[in-house]
Amino acid sequence: xxxxxxxxxxxxxxxxxxxVASKRGPSSGRERExxxxxxxxxxxDSDSEGFIEEIDFSKSNGKLSLxxxxxxxGKGFSxxxxxxxxxxxxxxKKPPKRDTxxxxxxxxxxxxxxxxxxxxxxxLQQIQEQMVILSEDPTIKFPLSFDKAYQYTKxxxxxxxxxxxxxxxxxxxxxxxxxxxxCMIANSGPETMxxxxxxxxxxxxxxxxxxxxxxxxxxxLSKVKLPK
Amino acid sequence: xxxxxxxKSSKMVFLEAEMNSNVLISPDQLTPQGLLLQKAIITRLLExxxxxKASKEHGYFIAITSLKSIGDGRVRTLTGDVLFPxxxxxxTQKPTKGEVLTGTVERILKHGLFVKSGPIEDIFxxxxxxxxxxxxxxxxxxxxxxxxxxxEKGVSVRFKVVGFRWMExxxxxxxxxxxxxxxxGPI
Numbered sequence: 001x002x003x004x005x006x007x008x009x010x011x012x013x014x015x016x017x018x019x020v021a022s023k024r025g026p027s028s029g030r031e032r033e034x035x036x037x038x039x040x041x042x043x044x045d046s047d048s049e050g051f052i053e054e055i056d057f058s059k060s061n062g063k064l065s066l067x068x069x070x071x072x073x074g075k076g077f078s079x080x081x082x083x084x085x086x087x088x089x090x091x092x093k094k095p096p097k098r099d100t101x102x103x104x105x106x107x108x109x110x111x112x113x114x115x116x117x118x119x120x121x122x123x124l125q126q127i128q129e130q131m132v133i134l135s136e137d138p139t140i141k142f143p144l145s146f147d148k149a150y151q152y153t154k155x156x157x158x159x160x161x162x163x164x165x166x167x168x169x170x171x172x173x174x175x176x177x178x179x180x181x182x183c184m185i186a187n188s189g190p191e192t193m194x195x196x197x198x199x200x201x202x203x204x205x206x207x208x209x210x211x212x213x214x215x216x217x218x219x220x221l222s223k224v225k226l227p228k
Numbered sequence: 229x230x231x232x233x234x235x236k237s238s239k240m241v242f243l244e245a246e247m248n249s250n251v252l253i254s255p256d257q258l259t260p261q262g263l264l265l266q267k268a269i270i271t272r273l274l275e276x277x278x279x280x281k282a283s284k285e286h287g288y289f290i291a292i293t294s295l296k297s298i299g300d301g302r303v304r305t306l307t308g309d310v311l312f313p314x315x316x317x318x319x320t321q322k323p324t325k326g327e328v329l330t331g332t333v334e335r336i337l338k339h340g341l342f343v344k345s346g347p348i349e350d351i352f353x354x355x356x357x358x359x360x361x362x363x364x365x366x367x368x369x370x371x372x373x374x375x376x377x378x379x380e381k382g383v384s385v386r387f388k389v390v391g392f393r394w395m396e397x398x399x400x401x402x403x404x405x406x407x408x409x410x411x412x413g414p415i
Binding site: 108109111112113114115116117119120123124127137139140141142143144145146148149152180183187 | 241243244245275277278289290291293319347
């Protein structure tokens with residue numbers, strides 16, 4: 001048994017590894033250990049024992065949550081904590097608040113990006129234009145939702161120019177507004193700051209930072225807004 | 229406070245998602261001309277997506293926006309079909325908690341009402357979440373408010389999504405909604 005061998009500091013008593021080695025190599029005069037014995041057994045110290053880190057990928061919101069078994073309890077999916085009403089349906093980790101206070105929670109799956117209604121309108125319009133040719137082929141099937149989505153984006157058209165909308169709102173990213181919030185601002189077309197904070201309460205947290213830029217963005221947006 | 233005139237109800241949020249799917253092509257569609265093969269793969273992909281309708285992760289499939297790649301086919305020895313891995317982008321719509329949507333009343337029951345909205349056919353508003361409206365039984369039941377405003381089959385309502393869940397068996401979303409709140413209720 002080797003204690004505090006090469007490179008190992010003569011510790012307080014506990015060594016990181018206890019190397020139990022059978023005699024290797026030629027020995028002078030002494031009997032050799034049987035060859036089939038495992039050459040090295042590493043006995044891990046009790047310090048490292050027991051602490052197992054599990055990595056839990058919470059798929060729905062792409063966040064990484066670490067669960068340690070030594071005492072700390074990681075939060076998994078809590079579907080149980082209901083105030084009675086929305087419990088079973090809850091898709092968030094926190095217990096649901098008062099129903100009318102439910103804030104907008106956008107959870108984007110990985111590999112996906114949020115698309116503004118006006119952007120979607122452009123995409124669907126392009127596809128619709130090709131539909132005439134495509135529909136001549138009976139084997140080509142379109143999802144049922146396509147027509148509904150196309151009608152909706154056409155009826156709800158708010159802006160004359162999608163690119164301007166994108167340019168105006170992209171600049172808001174510099175003051176902490178995330179993609180989901182930008183999308184909500186574009187889609188709901190608010191006219192006052194109060195409307196913005198009422199519809200997208202998560203923006204209130206950074207009000208000091210984002211109030212002025214959002215105000216400017218709204219005024220720029222109004223230049224491309226279509227008359228009602 | 230939000231001004232009633234300006235309040236716009238948005239539909240579900242649009243997402244553009246990168247997806248991968250395996251398209252199965254039967255041997256009779258495999259021809260020496262490469263061009264027809266690609267068409268067969270795309271057509272099959274469109275059909276698969278149309279049939280699948282929606283997924284838990286991405287929501288309702290609206291349209292395929294671009295084709296990223298078609299991988300090498302692998303032959304399924306038993307059937308002779310060839311499996312092609314396809315990578316593409318798809319426009320989808322997913323329900324969002326806290327969102328305000330518009331729909332039509334489908335059914336009135338004592339414990340609540342069922343509403344339909346766009347591709348979602350299963351939206352339930354419990355009678356506890358109807359605000360001032362109370363159930364009125366009868367041959368054509370309805371929910372009535374003190375101000376004599378009616379909620380009955382065919383009426384358009386604006387509601388807020390309180391929660392939703394994916395029903396694997398029916399391959400669709402079931403929404404839980406409320407009418408209790410500013411600017412919610414019949415339109």
